Amino acid sequence: MYISLTNSPADKPRGGAPAGVRTVSSTVVTLGIVSMLTNISSESVSAILPLYITGFLGLSTIAFGVLDGLYQGTSAIVRIAGGYASDRLDQPKWVAFVGYALAAVARVGLLLWSGFAAMTAVITADRIGKGIRTAPRDALITATSDPERLGNAFGVHRMLDNIGAAIGPFLAFLILLVVPDGFHIVFVASLVFATLGVLILGLVVPNVRARRAEARRKVDWRAVVRGPMRRVLAAAGTLGLVTIGDGFVYLVLQARSDFAALWFPLLYVGTNVAFLAFAVPLGRLADRVGRARVFVWGHLGLLAAYVIAVLPLADVAATILCLVFLGAFYAATDGVLSALVSQLAPPDSRGTAIATAQTVVALTRFVSAAGFGVLWFVAGRDAAMIAVAIVLALAIPLVAVLLRPVLHRPAKAEKGGTP
Numbered sequence: 163m164y165i166s167l168t169n170s171p172a173d174k175p176r177g178g179a180p181a182g183v184r185t186v187s188s189t190v191v192t193l194g195i196v197s198m199l200t201n202i203s204s205e206s207v208s209a210i211l212p213l214y215i216t217g218f219l220g221l222s223t224i225a226f227g228v229l230d231g232l233y234q235g236t237s238a239i240v241r242i243a244g245g246y247a248s249d250r251l252d253q254p255k256w257v258a259f260v261g262y263a264l265a266a267v268a269r270v271g272l273l274l275w276s277g278f279a280a281m282t283a284v285i286t287a288d289r290i291g292k293g294i295r296t297a298p299r300d301a302l303i304t305a306t307s308d309p310e311r312l313g314n315a316f317g318v319h320r321m322l323d324n325i326g327a328a329i330g331p332f333l334a335f336l337i338l339l340v341v342p343d344g345f346h347i348v349f350v351a352s353l354v355f356a357t358l359g360v361l362i363l364g365l366v367v368p369n370v371r372a373r374r375a376e377a378r379r380k381v382d383w384r385a386v387v388r389g390p391m392r393r394v395l396a397a398a399g400t401l402g403l404v405t406i407g408d409g410f411v412y413l414v415l416q417a418r419s420d421f422a423a424l425w426f427p428l429l430y431v432g433t434n435v436a437f438l439a440f441a442v443p444l445g446r447l448a449d450r451v452g453r454a455r456v457f458v459w460g461h462l463g464l465l466a467a468y469v470i471a472v473l474p475l476a477d478v479a480a481t482i483l484c485l486v487f488l489g490a491f492y493a494a495t496d497g498v499l500s501a502l503v504s505q506l507a508p509p510d511s512r513g514t515a516i517a518t519a520q521t522v523v524a525l526t527r528f529v530s531a532a533g534f535g536v537l538w539f540v541a542g543r544d545a546a547m548i549a550v551a552i553v554l555a556l557a558i559p560l561v562a563v564l565l566r567p568v569l570h571r572p573a574k575a576e577k578g579g580t581p
Contacts, residue, residue: 186318189306192366193299194322199359200262201323203269203352204288205330209430210338214345219276229278229285236289237296238524245297245517249510254298254305255369257513261295262363264288266356272349297517304504304512305370312504313453316497317445324438328431386515390506390568394454395522397561398499401461402526404554406534408433408488414471414543415481429485436489437496444493445501453502454568460494461558463487468551472544499523506568 215221215229248257268288271280300316307315334348341347387395412429448456467487470480500516507515537546 185308185311186315187306189367189370190303190315190319191322192362193303194319196262196359196363196367197299197319197323198326198329199355199362200265201326202330202333203354203356203359204265204292205327206334206348206355207269207272207330207352209331209334210345210348215281218343218345219281221278221281229281236286237293238521238528240290240293241297241517241521241524242514243517244294245301245513245515247294248298248301248513252371252510253369254301254371254513255363255367258295258298258302259360259363261291261293261298262356262360263291264294265291266353266360269349269353269356273346273353296520297513300500300504300516301513302367302370304501305509306368309505311446311449312501313445313448313456313498314442315445316501317442317448317493320445320493320497321438321441324434324441327434328438331428331431386507386511386518391503391515393565393568394499394502394506395519397454397458397565398519399522399526400557400561400564401458401554402523403530404550404557405461405464405527405530406550407527407531410531410534410538410547411467411471411484411488414547415484417543418471418477418480429481432482432485433488433492436486437492438489440490440493441497444490445497448494448498448501453498453505454565455562456494457498457502458558458562458565460491460498461554463489463491463494465551465554465558467491468547468554472547472551502568 211229244257244261248254251257265288268284268291271284271287275281275284303315303319304312333351337344337348337351408430415429444456444460464487467484470483470487473480475483499519503515503519504512534546534550537549540546541549
């Protein structure tokens with residue numbers, strides 16, 4: 163892959179880039195490096211957190227369940243606040259900086275305190291930081307990218323982000339392999355990577371604003387929840403309700419496969435590797451054929467993972483195929499949804515719109531995971547997976563019909579599509 167760096171959309175070569183070359187701004191690449199370092203930090207901790215909490219600290223599985231719920235859900239609650247603050251203050255870089263810095267400070271807490279109350283505070287601070295930074299960061303990516311290549315820009319960012327997500331667990335694995343009780347060494351390494359990310363963001367990334375100071379005004383909430391955005395939010399929420407989460411797919415594979423059971427801790431890494439492999443190609447495809455189209459039909463990857471998880475395939479083949487399809491699903495939906503929302507939202511409400519869409523996805527997936535857990539208990543593992551696969555297969559074409567007015571719109575024609 164060749165990436166030509168530019169400082170802004172205005173800097174792209176006259177006459178377009180040569181065949182085979184895709185330009186992304188240097189800010190997008192720098193933000194990708196910041197996200198990569200931060201993900202190394204966060205994923206190295208999350209990979210050992212279950213063992214640290216239940217084994218090293220001796221807390222109960224109930225305590226871990228509460229902490230895991232905080233880890234998964236807290237960021238969703240504050241995302242809209244982060245996006246709104248970014249738009250209202252017109253300071254996307256510094257709002258994102260607060261989020262990254264808060265997560266880094268939380269790493270210090272891991273070194274100083276232990277126990278349930280301390281872990282609750284540390285995890286809550288870390289996830290609040292993630293919720294604050296996500297939408298302003300994506301708004302910066304949009305503001306410094308060519309609107310016709312926005313999917314590619316988000317693809318490059320997500321690729322770098324997921325390199326960090328793959329490295330983090332490996333780093334923790336190697337540290338504990340050398341020092342079996344070296345949890346605090348992992349925490350120190352995590353703090354170092356988080357601090358590097360914050361420093362690069364603060365010193366290198368420019369604070370690109372959506373509007374001039376004299377034009378500042380309140381965020382237009384109507385633009386966030388009306389018109390095409392209303393269809394996008396409804397589509398994201400509907401599909402989120404049938405997205406049960408990777409953990410359940412991995413548990414199904416573990417129950418049927420000795421291979422998946424043996425390598426269970428690395429299944430997340432495999433999905434992230436597939437994600438980073440598909441992120442840029444699917445981002446480019448979204449720019450060419452339409453971001454709404456790739457977002458909707460990308461859920462076929464999730465459907466394939468559901469079906470393969472219960473088919474009588476060889477253990478190794480089923481596990482690898484599930485990881486590949488899950489990675490493709492995330493590559494077709496994560497950054498592509500942000501690019502689609504950025505395409506539709508006006509510049510002065512872009513951060514709020516991105517955060518709203520991400521919150522809808524996070525909350526509906528939380529509801530889906532909880533409901534699937536009950537369904538698994540009542541109906542059994544395979545029956546529950548088959549049921550959710552059938553519902554997803556019905557939902558995909560229905561959502562495609564819902565988004566039909568958006569599917570055929572070219573990126574450059576959307577309101578707010580230019581920085």
